[in-house]
Each structure stands twice: as C-alpha cells, then as structure tokens.
Amino acid sequence: MLNTLDLSQKMDKKHFSRARGERMEKLGELQRSLRAANVPVVITFEGWHGAGKGVIINSLVQAMDPRGFKVYTAYFPNDEERSRPFFWQFWKKLPAKGSISIFDRSWYGQIVNRAARGEINAEETSRAFNDINAFERLLADDNHVIIKFFTHISEKTHKKRIKANVQDLDKNMRPTTEDWQEIGLYKQLFSLYEEMFSKTDTVYAPWAAVEAEDENYAQIKVLDYIINVLAKKLTQVASAEKKSGGAAKKAEPAANSPAGSADAPFASSVLSKVDLSKTIGKDEYKEKLEEYQKEIRQLQYKLFRREIATVIVFEGWDAAGKGGAIKRVTANMDPRGYYVTPIAAPGAIDNSYNYLWRFWKEMPVKGMVAIFDRSWYGRLMVERVEGFAAEGEWRRAYREINEMEEQLINSGSIMLKFWLQIDKEEQLKRFEERRDNPLKNWKITDEDWRNREKWDKYEPAVNEMLFRTSTMYAPWTIVEANCKFYGRIKTLKTIADAMKGRLK
C-alpha cells in the first residue's frame, strides 16, 4: 500500500494556519458530542521514526478537552506489562465510554518491532496479526471508533531526519538507539508494514496512510480524517437512536457500515504522482514490442509445462487503451493457452449470485492465462459511484477481493493487475477522435460521455481502490498511458518480468 502514495503532497503555511484553526474548532465540538453519545474512540499512530507523529499528536490534543482524552506511548512495555498476556497492557488503556485513547505506537508497533528484530518468527507474527484483528473486531462490535494512522516518509527523508535530530539533541529526546537502528532495518520494516496492512486493513478498522514528508499537510490530513470519521459515527448514532426510539445503546453497531473510513483524504494521493509525460518513440516501440511478444510466447509454453496459471486484470479510464494493450499482449501468444474475458454489466443470471461468482467461474486451470478486460474491480468503481452496491457492500469488497486474490496466488497462480492511467485532456482528445473517425465511431457511446462527466466522482474511488488493494502479493501496476506506445511496452515488460520471476 505504501508504494502507491504520492509523497510530494504539500501545504503552504498560510493555508495551513487557517485550515488548522477551522479544524480545531470542529474537532472540539465533535469531542463534546461523542462524549454525550457515550462513544469510545481509539486512535493509533504508527509510522517511521522521524515522521512527525509527535507533532501531529500534539496538534491533535490541543483541540480537545483534556478531561476527555489520554495519550499513551505504548512502544516499550514495562516489566509488568511484559509479564502479563500481550493485550493486557492495551485493555488497561482502552477508553471508557465517551473518552478517547490516543496511542503513540500501539499493538502494531510492538509486534512489528519484535518481528524485525527476530524476537518472534513469521508464524508468530502472522498469529499476532490475527489476534489484533480479533481485538479490534471486538471493540468495533462494541461501538468503539477505531482510527489507525500510518505516517509515511521515504527512506531518504527517514535517514535525513534521524540524522538531523543529532544536531539538536536538546530539542527533544530523539534520536534514541531505536531510531538509529531503524535506519538499517528500513527495508525489512517496510515489508513487515506491508504484511501488517494486508492482514489488518479491515472493514471495521481500516488503515489511513498519511503522506508525512510535509508536516503541515500531514497534520491537516490527520485532522480531516478524524473529523470525517467522528462526524460519520455521530450521524450513525443519531439515526440508530431515531430508529430505535432512543434505545440506541442496544443497537447492533454494524460491522458493515464502519465508522473508520473517510473519502476525502484519498482524493488526490495515488494517481496524482503518476508521471504522464513518459513517452517512447515509434522505432523503439516496434523493436521492444517484437522482443517482448516473442519472449512472452516462450514464457507461455514454459508456464504451461510447469502448470502455472496466470491471471491478468486490465482496468483504467475509458479510452485509456485497455483493448489495445490486450491486443499487443496476446498478439503472439498461442491461442490454445489463453482467453480474454470482457466484463460488462452483469446479466440476470449473474445477479442471482454473489458478485464474485461470474469471475470465479473464469479462473484458469493450471497452465492457462486468463485475461480480464475489466474485472471484479467494478465493485469498487462503477458499482460504488453509481450506487449499485450499498456502502457496506463495496466497503466489504476491499477485503473480499484481497482475500480472493491471495487464494489465487496461494493456489500457485501468477496475478497481475494493470491500471491504465490517462488524464482528462487525453481522454477528451481520444473521445473526439473516436467521434470524428468513422472507423472508430463504434467505440464511443453516450454512456462514455456521461461517465466522463463523473470523472471527479470516480477519481477518489479509484485512489482508494488502488491504495487498499495494492497488496504485497498482488500489487497494482500503474501504467502511464498518455503515450500508448509507452503504456503498451510497460505492460508487456511487466508481464514478461513477472512470468520470468515465477519460473526461477
């Protein structure tokens, strides 16, 4: 998930001051209302040393009535805590109804830290993540709001900040030995964090990543996110009270309509960093195209003999070039060994089953290559945006899809997912070309023009989708496709590399 983030996000000082002021006021109000509504709130901060958690927490608590929250530093358990069952220390620190507990590092930090240092093995780590899910599910079922932040900075910034702290030891208590050690552990921690996200990004307690290179941006994003989640929870509480005629305390806090997720912070992060100026010339294109197509055919046979299935998913904006890319991928492949499944709106029979049913049917036998032209990700785009799926349904889908893909990979398949990215201008150009060219006219419909108008509604959905379904085992490849040549070659190369990697 972390790799999808755009770390160049910034906010200038002037905007920041005003934005912060507004949010502080709002947050204070929300705290009072939650107190009245008896809602307990858990906020955890994880992230790199030097990523500014301290500053953020400081800014956060200034907005709040100090009688209503407590901040806990939970990175180093004390002797007594070490000698009790793991979750004992956190149970002790849970908020009472109407209160807020803020954790500067939490159950996550302790587990990841121990795993990085080899104090627990892979199986124990995985079990610990399961235990954490059980713990958070229990809290969520019991009406708690759970907000989990991860403050992310690049490896370079990380190193720089820890070193900079040496210059100014009096400024705070950093860097500790732990901080220094983290420099050497960065890569190992990175992959542990990715495992952590994929195992513990749940409907009832989703992760929110914070691009923390710029302190101002990070603070506002955190405040925004919290405000969003808390406001939503209050709305739920109010509507539950209304329905039950005041007896809201007994209302089942649906795991399906989570409090812990907000749209706004995803508005700009993943796609905004895609460099659409990437391009290659026609000659290079032709040369590489031939090279990769040849290679892929050979790889296809090898995979067939080794009985390894491949699943390739193509998603992207209308006119981003999915069809063209698929054509180039398959041009030289043995047709007995692949099939392309185009996905349109589900039919009557599809609708009498779960939304994943029609995709499961098409999952390849060993040795085959299955290509999906659009896919199950429709659940998180068109079905979400157009309201064909209820909020609980599409929110569940992040996990359901991740689980399905993990099952495919565990069964031995290669799994590739391409997002073909173009910008609005490029899309317009291509639409107009299709409209005006009689040979391409069939490719464009009124529907396409209507969808284009909803670009701004689709974008946050796509951003959140790319973020939450980019897992270690099935990451998205974002293809810069303003230049068709560039996009196709990147696609082919990614496929060839993945196949080669698997055959090793």
Add this chain to the structure above:
Amino acid sequence: MLNTLDLSQKMDKKHFSRARGERMEKLGELQRSLRAANVPVVITFEGWHGAGKGVIINSLVQAMDPRGFKVYTAYFPNDEERSRPFFWQFWKKLPAKGSISIFDRSWYGQIVNRAARGEINAEETSRAFNDINAFERLLADDNHVIIKFFTHISEKTHKKRIKANVQDLDKNMRPTTEDWQEIGLYKQLFSLYEEMFSKTDTVYAPWAAVEAEDENYAQIKVLDYIINVLAKKLTQVASAEKKSGGAAKKAEPAANSPAGSADAPFASSVLSKVDLSKTIGKDEYKEKLEEYQKEIRQLQYKLFRREIATVIVFEGWDAAGKGGAIKRVTANMDPRGYYVTPIAAPGAIDNSYNYLWRFWKEMPVKGMVAIFDRSWYGRLMVERVEGFAAEGEWRRAYREINEMEEQLINSGSIMLKFWLQIDKEEQLKRFEERRDNPLKNWKITDEDWRNREKWDKYEPAVNEMLFRTSTMYAPWTIVEANCKFYGRIKTLKTIADAMKGRLK
C-alpha cells in the same frame, strides 16, 4: 467440542414417524417461502464415515421441491477441479438466490482429509481454515444462510459400522478404501476436527453437531435445526422488509444476528450425560485431599520459578459448591502466589467498558495463579438468559471468549475451566439446608430462589456454552458435584495433572 456430546441420545420408532412427518411438511413450506424471498441456502454435512450422512440427506430432500435444491458430493474433486484454485469447485456449486445447495462433504472434508494424509502441513491447514472463514463470511454478508452439520459417533461405533458394511456390499457402495483407512486415522482426524471447530465456529456460520449413534434421533435433530434456522431467517427478512418499506434487498445482512444457530437442539446434550451418581467416601476423601493439596503447593512453587501463569475458572449452578472447591484448592497454597477474584454483577465503572475489561485487568503476571469465582462466562448465562446482553452480543461472545482464552494460552498460561454440575433435587436439598441452618443462612437469598425457577431457561444456555467454548486448547472440565467429596477431589486432581503436564 465433540467430547462434550451425549451420544446416548435416542428416539423410538413410533415417535420418530410422527415427528418426521410434521417436520417434512414444515420444511416444504419453508423452502417455498425462502424461494419467494430469494434467500440462498448452503447446507454442509461433515462427519465420520458410517455416521449416516447419506440417510439424513435422503430424508431431508424428500421433504423438498426438487426444483429448488441440488445435492453435491464434494469429497473427491475431479481432475478439472484439482487444477483450478481450491474454491472454484464450490463457487460453481453455490445456490442461486432462492435455491438450496446441499453438500455431502464440503470444503471442510477435503481440507481435513488432505491434512490427515499429510498432503498439507499444519500451516497450510491453518491457512485453509482462514480461507474458509473468508469464504463463509462473504456468503453470510451476502444474505446466504449457512448451516454446517457434523455427524458424530464414537470410535467404537465407527469401526463397527464400517466393518458391518462389508457384510452387505450390495446394499450400497461402502465401504471404500477411504472408509477403511479412516479406522486407522480416527484419532488424528478427531484432533483435526477439533481444530476445525475452534477455527471455524463463527457467528455467521456456526457448527451444529449431531449425535448420530441413533439414526432416528439424528434425522430429527437435523430437520429441527434446519427448520429453526430457516424460520428465523424468514422472520429477519420479513422484518427487514417492513423496516425498509419493501426495499429489503439492500438491507445489510447483519453478521451480528446470524441465521445459523438454533437453541432447541442443545436442550439436552452436554449435561445430560453427566453421571451424578459418582461418589467417594470420607476416608478416601481426606487422604486424597491431603495428597493433592501438598502436591499443588509444590507445583505452585515450580510454576512460579518457571514463570508460568495459571488461570482457573469456576462456574456452576448456585450451591454447586464453587466456594467449597476453591477453598480446598487454595487451602495449602502460598497466598503470595495466588488470588481469588469473585465476580458479581458489573459496577458502573465496569459498564463503561467492554464486558471483558474487568476480567482482563485481573489476568495474572507470570508465575501467579488467578482463580475466578464465576467469570466472563456470565455473558453466556445470566446476561443471555436475563436479556442483559442482546442476542448479537452474546452470540459474538463465544468467539470473543475463545479468542481471549487462546491468547492467554499462547502467552504461556495454563488455563482450566470447571463446570460444577448438580441436579435440581440436590440444589433444592442444599437450598433448604441453607435456609434452615442459621450458620449457612447468609449464603441464600431470594435471588437464588428466583434463579432456581429459571433452571430450564439456563440449561440450554449452559449446554450451548459448554459445547461452543470447549476448545482443544481450553476444554471444560465437567465436575460431577452431587457428592461434594467427589467433586472436590476431581477438581484438585485436574489442577495438579494440568500443572504437572505443563511442567514436563
């Protein structure tokens, strides 16, 4: 869980015929209603070879409109199924809306079978159970009813039935090689099944065990259970439709109010097999009491030095002798190394936290013995029966409690749970004695008499509790306590044995 079942359950032929007739009619009706309501139903049968699954399924389908169900034998995947991702074969066989799929062996049978034969290792087995939970959660969230039966017979009956089939090979296709092999694998399968229960007994898809020594009883229990679950689902659908003014299709199918559980079949099974006639004499009692008390003190010191914590839970009917038993356990222990926590109704502070909070606080540091006189199991008894906890809340508690206990054990603790069983007559005798004896009078309150009147409401709750929370890692010890001497010695011996076992 299986060990808790009373396999002596029987039903005579006369009662059976009438009972079956009534249920068949009811089931037919329910099928039609579910069809109209578009509810898909999944029924799986797991259990020992020779436990009569075939007969039960046969009896089941006779009640139903054949256009509305399909029966799948899913024990041996065919070549194509083996060559696709594991769940592909089951996705293909899922019911459409309004239909019923019946599985004679399912995802469970295949996984357990492969694990028993060493084709997958412990980690893969555990991952498979996680995948199964994901699969069932997805279906449950998508409005499916999931009913999972396990038909249980004793090892002796199992062997006998498989051998008997040899005498009559024309009667059916049994026994196959698989059946024969199962005789040798019984113990291994038994422990795999227990793992399966503890990992996959979820709120959204709970297990129902069927005492299958007597075919008639088993058939009726299965029919009863299905009727109960389906009727409940229909009520939910109807009330969701009412609330949403007909737009029930979009209603979130709450994971919290599961369709898959019914009370009736638990009415008699666990406690009914407890032999309350067990007794020992005073001399033997005194001798053994001294012996075990001495041993436990030594063990206490050893556990202290080895830094192993012990958690002991006492539950049982009023006047079953919990206090007396605890007194005998602790009589000779070093008081610096244990503490007894008596549990009464939660106070105002307790109520401002999750129900497990007050117990977590009391979990022992390493080396200590924590004894609970009543415990978190109140959630599943008094809070359930008196309605202090909503149905969704106490149903979730089975899993929450199992998870908590697993965490305690994984942290290195010994965990013991005693249910002190007496019968109603014995309780009356003890109540009267307390009432009439001025020295014991303080022990009895009006509350106790009121609770006694609710015995029949508590019994099914206790049965279900003992069944669902008897896990491999934390099984219940049921103590026959009509004879106080016998009960105390059994308790002390169980504790001493568990401590010795852990120190090995």
